[in-house]
Amino acid sequence: MSRFHPNYFLLMGIPGLEHYHLQLSILFFIMYVLSLIGNSILFLVIAITESLQQPMYLFLMMLSVGDILLSSSTVPKTLSIFWFGSNLISFNGCLMQIFFIHFICMTESAILLAMAYDRYIAICHSLTYVTRLTTGFIRAVMVISVARSVVIIIPVILLLRRLPYQKSIVIEHTYCEHMAMARLATANIMVNIIYGVVIIVCTSVIDLLLIGMSYVAIIQAVLKLSSSAARHKTFSTCVSHICVIILLYVPAFFSFITHRIPHNHIPAYVHILVANLYVLVPPMMNPIIYGVRTKEIRQRVFQLLFGKK
Numbered sequence: 001m002s003r004f005h006p007n008y009f010l011l012m013g014i015p016g017l018e019h020y021h022l023q024l025s026i027l028f029f030i031m032y033v034l035s036l037i038g039n040s041i042l043f044l045v046i047a048i049t050e051s052l053q054q055p056m057y058l059f060l061m062m063l064s065v066g067d068i069l070l071s072s073s074t075v076p077k078t079l080s081i082f083w084f085g086s087n088l089i090s091f092n093g094c095l096m097q098i099f100f101i102h103f104i105c106m107t108e109s110a111i112l113l114a115m116a117y118d119r120y121i122a123i124c125h126s127l128t129y130v131t132r133l134t135t136g137f138i139r140a141v142m143v144i145s146v147a148r149s150v151v152i153i154i155p156v157i158l159l160l161r162r163l164p165y166q167k168s169i170v171i172e173h174t175y176c177e178h179m180a181m182a183r184l185a186t187a188n189i190m191v192n193i194i195y196g197v198v199i200i201v202c203t204s205v206i207d208l209l210l211i212g213m214s215y216v217a218i219i220q221a222v223l224k225l226s227s228s229a230a231r232h233k234t235f236s237t238c239v240s241h242i243c244v245i246i247l248l249y250v251p252a253f254f255s256f257i258t259h260r261i262p263h264n265h266i267p268a269y270v271h272i273l274v275a276n277l278y279v280l281v282p283p284m285m286n287p288i289i290y291g292v293r294t295k296e297i298r299q300r301v302f303q304l305l306f307g308k309k
Contacts, residue, residue: 004164009094009181010087011077014276015172016269025082031280032075038287039064045300052296055133056122059115060290062142063244066108067283073100074279078174091165094176095157101279102156102178103149105252106203110145112245113207119238120214124221152199159192173272175279200256208249215242240293244286251278 013021043064046052074097080086089097121129156178163185173180182192218238225231255275291297 004166005091005161006165006169008088008090008169009176009184010170011081011089011174011176012087012170012172013078013081013174014269014272016267017273021082025079028075028082028276028280029079031284032071032079035071035280035283036068038291039067039283041301041304042287042290042297045297045304049296049300052300055138056115056118057297058138059111059118059141062111062145063108063115063286066104066111067286069100070104070108070279071283073097073104074175074276078276081174089176094171094181095160097176098160098178098181099153099157101175102153102199105248106149106152106199107145108248109204109207110141110148112241112248113210114141114145115241116211116214116245119241120218122237123218123234148203152203155195156192156199159195163187163189163192172268174276177275196256204249204252208245211245236293240289243289244282247282247285251275251281 014024017024043061046057046061046064077086077089077097118133121132125132160178160181163182164187165184166186168184171177171180171184178192178196182189215238218235222231222235225234251274255271255278291301
């Protein structure tokens with residue numbers, strides 16, 4: 001390692017809540033296990049059920065894989081800090097963790113946009129659904145989503161590598177995060193700050209605007225239906241997707257904003273808790289939301305677990 005880069009950083013967990021680390025670790029562990037089980041079952045059910053080989057559910061499979069990877073990229077290290085005092089993480093290990101966290105979040109944002117497009121075509125242009133959402137389209141969505149995430153996140157890693165770290169090696173967090181690491185540098189980090197804003201605008205903000213536009217069109221189409229029962233049934237197919245969007249974006253934007261507010265206004269432990277819940281709550285809740293609201297998935301899960309419908 002160069003003289004400008006330390007061999008390792010120290011992750012300090014959640015400063016200010018040291019006395020609650022054990023209780024928090026139990027909560028995080030339970031949520032992590034539920035996330036792994038729920039997403040694995042959801043992935044398996046969709047994979048082995050021929051009637052679920054539809055675009056919306058295939059996108060949901062991709063989301064399940066992303067949820068497993070997102071929580072697995074952070075929670076095991078967090079638990080090792082709480083349980084074993086394993087605070088050390090190598091410089092390159094820190095960069096890898098940052099890469100995977102941002103990569104997965106950006107990819108999931110693109111998948112949610114694709115799911116919104118699926119609902120838009122299914123409701124507003126149902127006659128062309130089969131011709132538009134083809135297998136080739138789904139593959140293209142997957143490739144473009146991954147490629148976009150890689151292209152956008154690589155500059156973050158390069159910007160972090162160029163910075164000198166000759167002062168502190170203590171990261172007050174449970175996992176490595178872009179701005180938390182950048183603030184340890186002994187150089188101007190304005191480029192990192194600006195690029196962080198660019199990332200949010202070019203991914204989450206644009207994706208969310210496009211999702212919003214699709215739902216405006218969906219709502220207009222639903223309101224034109226003559227039967228209230230038909231309106232309710234049609235819009236209910238979107239409820240699960242809307243819940244997942246809220247779970248992903250609300251804590252993400254809260255975390256982004258609080259990173260740019262001085263800690264004397266918002267305690268650091270609040271931001272760190274939200275950051276941990278961001279990688280735990282959506283992965284845990286997504287399979288529950290779709291399992292509860294989708295009858296066929298629910299039936300297949302019961303059949304898989306208990307051998308009956």
